[in-house]
Amino acid sequence: MNPSARPPSRSVSCADPEAWKRANPGSAAFELHEAGVVFSRTSALADANLVVNPGESLALVGPSGAGKTTLLRLLNASQKPTTGSVCVDYRRLDELTPAELRGVRARIGFVHQDLALVPSLRVLSNVIAGGMGRMGFWASARAMTFPRRAQVERAAAILERVGIGEKLYQRTDSLSGGQRQRVALARALYQEPSALLLDEPVSSVDPARARDVVELVTEISRERGITLLVSLHDIELARAFFPRLVGLRGGRIVFDRETQATSPADLNALYSLEGLERVEPGLRA
Amino acid sequence: MSPNAAPRRPFPLSPRWRVVLTIAAAGVVAWLALDAPLAMLVPQEGGWRIVRAFFARALTPALDYESDVPADTPPILWQALAAARRTLVFAVAAMSVALAGGIVLGFLSTTTWWATELAGGAGPVRRALARTIGPAAWSVARVVIVVMRSVHELLWAVLFLAAFGLNTAGAVAAIAMPYAGTLAKIFSEMVEEAPRDAAYALRDAGAGPLQVFCFGLVPRALPDLCAYAFYRFECAVRSAAVLGFFGFPTLGYAIAQSFENLHYGEVWTYLYALVLLVVAIELWSGALRRRFVA
Numbered sequence: 412m413n414p415s416a417r418p419p420s421r422s423v424s425c426a427d428p429e430a431w432k433r434a435n436p437g438s439a440a441f442e443l444h445e446a447g448v449v450f451s452r453t454s455a456l457a458d459a460n461l462v463v464n465p466g467e468s469l470a471l472v473g474p475s476g477a478g479k480t481t482l483l484r485l486l487n488a489s490q491k492p493t494t495g496s497v498c499v500d501y502r503r504l505d506e507l508t509p510a511e512l513r514g515v516r517a518r519i520g521f522v523h524q525d526l527a528l529v530p531s532l533r534v535l536s537n538v539i540a541g542g543m544g545r546m547g548f549w550a551s552a553r554a555m556t557f558p559r560r561a562q563v564e565r566a567a568a569i570l571e572r573v574g575i576g577e578k579l580y581q582r583t584d585s586l587s588g589g590q591r592q593r594v595a596l597a598r599a600l601y602q603e604p605s606a607l608l609l610d611e612p613v614s615s616v617d618p619a620r621a622r623d624v625v626e627l628v629t630e631i632s633r634e635r636g637i638t639l640l641v642s643l644h645d646i647e648l649a650r651a652f653f654p655r656l657v658g659l660r661g662g663r664i665v666f667d668r669e670t671q672a673t674s675p676a677d678l679n680a681l682y683s684l685e686g687l688e689r690v691e692p693g694l695r696a
Numbered sequence: 697m698s699p700n701a702a703p704r705r706p707f708p709l710s711p712r713w714r715v716v717l718t719i720a721a722a723g724v725v726a727w728l729a730l731d732a733p734l735a736m737l738v739p740q741e742g743g744w745r746i747v748r749a750f751f752a753r754a755l756t757p758a759l760d761y762e763s764d765v766p767a768d769t770p771p772i773l774w775q776a777l778a779a780a781r782r783t784l785v786f787a788v789a790a791m792s793v794a795l796a797g798g799i800v801l802g803f804l805s806t807t808t809w810w811a812t813e814l815a816g817g818a819g820p821v822r823r824a825l826a827r828t829i830g831p832a833a834w835s836v837a838r839v840v841i842v843v844m845r846s847v848h849e850l851l852w853a854v855l856f857l858a859a860f861g862l863n864t865a866g867a868v869a870a871i872a873m874p875y876a877g878t879l880a881k882i883f884s885e886m887v888e889e890a891p892r893d894a895a896y897a898l899r900d901a902g903a904g905p906l907q908v909f910c911f912g913l914v915p916r917a918l919p920d921l922c923a924y925a926f927y928r929f930e931c932a933v934r935s936a937a938v939l940g941f942f943g944f945p946t947l948g949y950a951i952a953q954s955f956e957n958l959h960y961g962e963v964w965t966y967l968y969a970l971v972l973l974v975v976a977i978e979l980w981s982g983a984l985r986r987r988f989v990a
Binding site for chain 2: 487489508509510513514515516517518520521523525526527528529531532540541543544545546548551552555595598599602
């Protein structure tokens with residue numbers, strides 16, 4: 412393991428949930444222990460150790476193919492680790508039943524890089540779809556066709572908060588890329604999540620909007636006191652908005668420190684070409 | 697192999713050329729096997745007379761009957777309108793059954809409702825579904841669909857005529873059977889091929905497998921599903937008209953009768969009624985599609 416990685420003293424054991432629950436009822440904690448993911452003999456992530464405390468806000472930085480998306484998917488229980496273990500709220504995910512896993516996912520808002528909205532539906536329906544993890548089948552069928560007033564009002568309030576309140580009844584495919592991204596964010600917020608995971612949120616918008624989006628999600632997660640993890644390839648944006656940076660390269664965590672403590676050498680290690688050759692080629696996703 | 701050398705083709709012809717040549721060869725072989733020179737499409741002397749007589753009336757369809765009819769017979773335009781209405785009613789009745797059957801069979805014949813990929817974690821029930829129940833239901837549905845589709849609606853009509861006599865319900869069932877099969881096949885393929893991003897997003901937000909299927913996958917395919925259902929509705933109108941040749945009171949019945957009596961003007965009147973009906977449906981479905989799914 413890289414010596415510059417976060418020292419294990421900050422880590423919280425998977426087996427110690429009580430103190431945390433009392434202190435942080437509404438925000439999620441994550442822990443990766445020696446976690447690795449192999450896709451048909453290609454390693455996407457190897458030996459990842461990471462502790463994220465409730466309410467923390469951090470950015471995953473690194474070039475594309477570094478394993479940022481895989482790491483986020485591990486935390487959201489949408490990807491099983493090939494090796495090692497993943498804990499969410501101090502519970503090992505591999506010990507949970509499918510129903511409990513659904514419960515974990517329902518509390519984690521994940522904004523996909525490609526947004527993954529249904530373009531032919533209204534914005535309202537796309538946002539309300541975020542609540543499905545807590546609804547039964549018939550309740551969600553009703554919510555998607557004839558939503559209750561309370562659901563519409565909650566969706567409207569969230570859209571207002573992300574700055575597109577007037578788009579409630581528009582078809583999603585009539586919106587611009589930046590507006591659609593806010594719909595995807597609103598869908599995640601409709602889950603009333605204890606953590607927000609955003610995968611490359613600035614890849615689908617122009618640079619001027621990118622800053623706004625990152626600012627918006629950091630504000631919202633602070634307001635709600637929820638844990639925030641954002642993967643970014645733009646290191647300047649990450650330094651400007653996040654107190655903690657985790658650098659990935661070639662499927663490995665190469666540094667994990669407070670933003671002020673990162674050195675130019677850390678960042679060079681992420682992006683310099685000569686370093687790239689030192690990383691085993693098989694480890695690049 | 698050095699990284700710069702382009703990989704060599706194993707066969708002199710590229711796969712694309714092989715496909716094109718195979719299709720062309722199949723066409724040539726079929727024509728030779730049939731021994732059907734295109735000259736046979738030119739009518740004989742007597743044939744020419746009928747062709748001329750028939751097409752001479754194309755621009756002057758009959759506005760009145762071409763022979764004496766009983767005094768209480770309604771005017772021909774009214775007759776054409778009534779036959780068009782009956783044709784439409786037959787088609788709507790057949791499509792309502794076909795749609796219900798197509799949706800149920802189409803659902804059963806996709807792999808997406810039992811595959812664990814969209815379920816996000818597999819308990820004992822899901823595993824049983826994915827290993828035995830799902831594949832079994834899928835196979836049965838596929839076989840049923842093939843049987844329904846492989847017999848044309850006219851053959852079903854012959855069969856039902858023999859079984860039930862000249863029976864309206866039999867005619868509707870004759871159209872509904874193959875249409876339900878075709879709708880099921882195409883619906884299931886469209887759902888299988890729909891983009892899965894929204895489905896994965898719902899799964900990652902904790903939605904259950906049925907929710908993922910109904911609200912993540914199906915909405916992505918819905919514009920295509922609607923467009924195809926409308927197209928089949930048009931086909932059902934034409935099929936209903938053709939069933940008239942068996943004696944059902946649709947446009948085909950009127951066409952057959954006038955044709956037998958060599959009343960070509962009347963034939964054109966009824967043909968135009970059919971064309972107008974199809975065009976009206978096309979305009980209507982186009983307007984709906986633009987409004988809801990385009």
